[in-house]
Every structure is written in C-alpha cells, then in structure tokens.
Amino acid sequence: MRNDVLDIAKRRGFFWQAFEIYGGLGGFYDYGPLGTALKENIIAAWRKHFVIKEGLAEIDSPNLTPREVFEASGHLDEFADFLTKCTRCGAVFRVDELTGATPGDVESARTMLREGGAKCSECGGELSDPVEFNLMFRTYAGAGMEREVYLRPETAQGIFVNFLNYYRYFREKLPFGVAQVGKGFRNEISPRKGLLRQREFNMAEIEVFLDPDEKVWGDFRDVEDEVLTLLTRGGEEHTLTAREALERGIVCAEPLLYFMARTKRFLVDLGIDEEKIRFRQHPEEELAHYSSDCWDCEVRISYGWIEVVGIADRTAFDLSRHMEHSGVDLRAFRRYSAPVKRKVRKIVPNMKTLGPMFRNRAAEVAAALERADPSSVDPSGRIAVKVENELIVVPPEGFTVEEMEEEVTGERIVPHVIEPSFGIDRILYALMEHAYYTRPDSGYRVLRFRPSIAPIKAAVLPLMAKDGLDNVAMEIHTLLRNAGIRCYYDDSGSIGRRYARADEIGVPFAVTVDYQTLEDGTVTVRERDSTEQVRVRKEELPAILKGLVEETLCFGDVKGV
RNA sequence: GCGGGUGUAGUCUAGUGGUAGGACAGGGGCUUCCCAAGCCUCUAGCCCGGGUUCGAAUCCCGGCACCCGCACCA
Incomplete structure (x- = not known):
C-alpha cells in the first residue's frame, strides 16, 4: 500500500x-x-x-534568524553540541558537560574526551566517539559575514x-x-x-x-x-x-x-x-x-x-527568556477590575539641593532615589544609593520621605x-495513505480526496476524440476554467482508461461529452467513488461543479435532466 | 552516526564478466468506445566516481540515495 x-x-x-x-x-x-x-x-x-x-x-x-534569538530560546545550548553515548548502557552525554570545556570540532571533542578519561557516569562503561549534534543550519548575513544567522x-x-x-x-x-x-x-x-x-x-x-x-x-x-x-x-x-x-x-x-x-x-x-x-x-x-x-x-x-x-x-x-536576553519588557498588563488604592511611603528627590550637589549626575541620582526603599534610610537621615555601580550617599536635605496614597490599576505579567x-508534510502524506483504496472489482487505484481538498476538481473527457466531441469538450474545459475550477482535458486512450487515470489522482468529478451532447447539449458528470453518473445541461455545468467542489452541493442532490 | 539490506526506463522487474530484455505507465495512430479492451508504432534505463579486465549492470574500493533496526527527533 x-x-x-x-x-x-x-x-x-x-x-x-x-x-x-x-x-x-x-x-x-x-x-x-x-x-x-x-x-x-x-x-x-x-x-x-x-x-x-x-x-x-x-x-x-x-x-533566517540571528544567533541571539536562539541563544535566548535555548536552541543553541540544547542542540549545537557534541554528544557521546555509553557503549554499555546507552546513556547519552554532552561532551562539554563531561570535560568542562566546549570543543570546537569533532576531533578536539574526541581528544578532550579521551584525554579526560571520561567514563559513563551511570554505569562506568566506555563512551563512544563523539558525534556532532547541531540540528540548526548556520550561515552568515552581510558582505563581511559579521552576523551569524541560523535557519529556524x-x-x-x-x-x-x-x-x-x-x-x-x-x-x-x-x-x-x-x-x-x-x-x-x-x-x-x-x-x-x-x-x-x-x-x-x-x-x-x-x-x-x-x-x-x-x-x-x-x-x-x-x-x-x-x-x-x-x-x-x-x-x-x-x-x-x-x-x-x-x-x-x-x-x-x-x-x-x-x-x-x-x-x-x-x-x-x-x-x-x-x-x-x-x-x-x-x-x-x-x-x-x-x-x-x-x-x-x-x-x-x-x-x-x-x-x-x-x-x-x-x-x-x-x-521570559527573550526578556532576559534582550532586556526588553515583554510583559502584558493585567488590569484589575477596579483600581486598588494603597498607602505607600516613597522617596521624593529634592532637585533644588541635588542639582548643585551632583551636577550632571543629579538626574541619575534622583532616579536611583525614586527606586530606593524608604526603609533603607539610615538613623542619621542619610541614604546610600547605587548609581552606575558606585555607592553614593545622599544627605537628608536631598530628599523627603512622603506617605501618599497610590492608585494601582493593574500589574505586569508574563503571558503563558x-x-x-x-x-x-506529515498530514499530507497521512491523508494520501488514508485516501488510498483499490476498487474491489477491478483493483484499480483511487485516492478518495474530498472535493474541497482534491488537487484537481474535474476531468473533461470527450467519449471519442472525433466527430466534434473533442471540440465541445474543449469548449467546456475553457468554460470551467473561466469559472475558476481547476480541471483538465484528456482525450487519449479509451474512456475507461481516462476515468482510471483521474481516479488515481483523486479527481472527484469527470465530465463526459458523448454523442447525445451533440443532439441535446447535455453532458454526464461522473462521481469518482460511486462511479455514478448524472446527465446535466452543459450551461448549468459551471454552477453545479462549483457547488460540488465547494461542497455546498452533494452529488446525490444534483438534479439530472 | 552505527549495523544490515538495496540501487537496471516514470514505475515494477529480467539479466552473475561478452549486443541491456520485458511488463505497466507515457506519446502518435486505427477501431461510434462510458469505466486502465484490442492492434500498430514511438519515446525512455544500468545511482555517481575510481579500480581490476581485452571487455564491467555484473567483481573490488569510495561516495550518494533509499529501506529496516538502533540512536536522535526542540
């Protein structure tokens, strides 16, 4: 199968x-x-x-995605590695974890592993030669190849x-x-x-x-x-x-x-x-x-x-990882149903004194003061704040501690x-297997795609490629294509062969022009799985096929003439 | 990546060192022909690269690809 x-x-x-x-x-x-x-x-x-x-x-x-993204996502750490396997119990290890250093290529990984004399930590067995295990394709962006990028x-x-x-x-x-x-x-x-x-x-x-x-x-x-x-x-x-x-x-x-x-x-x-x-x-x-x-x-x-x-x-x-690595706040704001009022003690910088005191750094000091905890003010009324890794002591006249009521309307959360x-591709393949069957009588092969999924919706076939049947069929072919229906014309071999060819690729409907078409302008529409046919007027064909293909119309409900 | 197997037309296959053969599919024709009918006809192939040999589809080596198992599979 x-x-x-x-x-x-x-x-x-x-x-x-x-x-x-x-x-x-x-x-x-x-x-x-x-x-x-x-x-x-x-x-x-x-x-x-x-x-x-x-x-x-x-x-x-x-x-193509820059390296930084996969550093953050963990894909680089987890999957650009050299692995070794215990030959006895099958446990898998990362070479860098066993040796404490990251090898540059397979050779050095093997050397490091052998020189380190590493053994399986599970059972003490011998370890296999390391295998490069980088599941991401790497390349470079830019003329100078300055940015390392990976295919996602x-x-x-x-x-x-x-x-x-x-x-x-x-x-x-x-x-x-x-x-x-x-x-x-x-x-x-x-x-x-x-x-x-x-x-x-x-x-x-x-x-x-x-x-x-x-x-x-x-x-x-x-x-x-x-x-x-x-x-x-x-x-x-x-x-x-x-x-x-x-x-x-x-x-x-x-x-x-x-x-x-x-x-x-x-x-x-x-x-x-x-x-x-x-x-x-x-x-x-x-x-x-x-x-x-x-x-x-x-x-x-x-x-x-x-x-x-x-x-x-x-x-x-x-x-969370992208927040850490990019430094960008990727949280969403969760609004409370009603704002919550709460009393807070806050440090309010006094710019009048901070300005002359700290000059061009005053703004940073003020910002640090606002972030600081009022309870860290020491008994003498001074507070130490960190500005660019430097501890700065601000005297009491540089700020006041005020008690105020604050309205909190929500909080920031990291979404899940x-x-x-x-x-x-897997779905497509599975669908092909599930759609496949052979006719019990003849053994001919059929793909049972439903009309909306079938790659080709209709075959247009003259019963014989002569006596003008072929010309009429070609006209119908054009008519259907103009109506937006994916179809093809086929006049080679016998009619049975052409039905079989269409069945094999899952064409759900076949329109056949026969000698009666020349007399009364009707054609037959054949449904793939039942092989049943219904005779309709050719002018109605585009609308009927459109309905069948879009599945707003059932084949069984098509009214024949 | 390891072990085993396999590579001959689009597909399936015959060919074990001496002219690559068939079936199906496909193209063109004939036959008033509704479910791969029949007949004529045409197209089309030895996975790639080395080696052995007078001569390789066939033997050897290497590679590539596919299948099965193991491992891996975010």
Missing part, C-alpha cells in the same frame, strides 16, 4: 526526492503540481479551521520576538493568538521515511498568549462532545469525550484540551480516518526544554503511529503560551 502511494506520488506528480539528477540529497523533497495543490488546499482548510474560526492573526517572519528550526520564535507588536495589534488584551505557516529547517542526522522526516519542512504553528491565572481559550462547549483517544504519560489509554477528560483531570490545561479536540476535528474534516487518530502525552524526559506539558496528535499509517501535530504548554518560558504545531 505504501509503495502504491509512493508510486503514484512520483509518477503522477505529488512529490519526489529532490535533486535527483545530482544523486539526490537526503531529507529534501520536491512537491510536484498535484502535491503543491494538495498542500495549498490543506493549508486553506487549516486557515478556515484555525486562523479564521479562532480569530488568530496570521503573520510571516523570516526563515521552528517558526515560533518569529512570533515571540514580536510579542509587543502583536500585543499592540490586539489592543493590549489577553488572550490572543498568532499563527504562522512556513518552513522549518532541521539538519537531521538521518532523515527517513520520505516526507515524514525532512530537513526542510512545512509547518503551521499557533502561539496563543494567555494570562497565566486564567488559562482559557475558546468556548469549551464547542468541543466538549468530541471523543478523543488519550494515552497518558502514566501509560493509561482512555477513549472519552473532551468534557470527561477535563473533568477527570486527564488533561490539565483546558486550552490544551480545547486545541486537541479542534485538531481532531480538523484532521477528520481533511479526510484522515477518525479511527486512526490518538493523542499521546509526552513523558517527562521527552518534553522539550521549553514545555511543561505536551500532547502529540498521532495518526496511524503504514509506518506506525506518527506525530502530525504537537500541542504544547510552553508556559512563560520563551517570553499554548502552542499547537502542525506538520503539514
């Missing part, structure tokens, strides 16, 4: 190994005409399900670093969500399994920013009846509704569960087999460095259960992030 799908993928133009004429390059694929169209249709469906329905802001940030391993950072822009865009109110469709790059050690593990891949990510004390998103009632199969960290398997999962505390964060249910609905809507979808919670040790809880949506295909969507609670990790991250 897998081979049939891969055969169709290559032969008919869905996808194939890239750079083949130069021997190929592992982990890189081309999408051909049909694959590109299919991918676009999947993304369009994703937009409908998430961007539009959830009211997200879709954005587009660069693939996820699109998420492009959203986090712009948090303030999106916060402003959403008029400074939580919660809000930002989405991005784009490419991610990971220099996988061994890319495998075709589209499933590429070095350059398509992803669609959502970052939802929430108040940590009020982690809710969407209307849970919309999804509460959705039945989910859940594999918990503890090894239990449950099949229950989202409501039950929430009430029994199987998934702790409500928005996580909400997006899990929405994800399932999206996949089923695409044509993924509902019976072959499950959610698996990451065990502690599998969690990424940034997430506190994560559920993978897995789909069963010929390769087994594969992850197609990851739904993670990234907590305040990313924003819920991240549903979709692997578009």
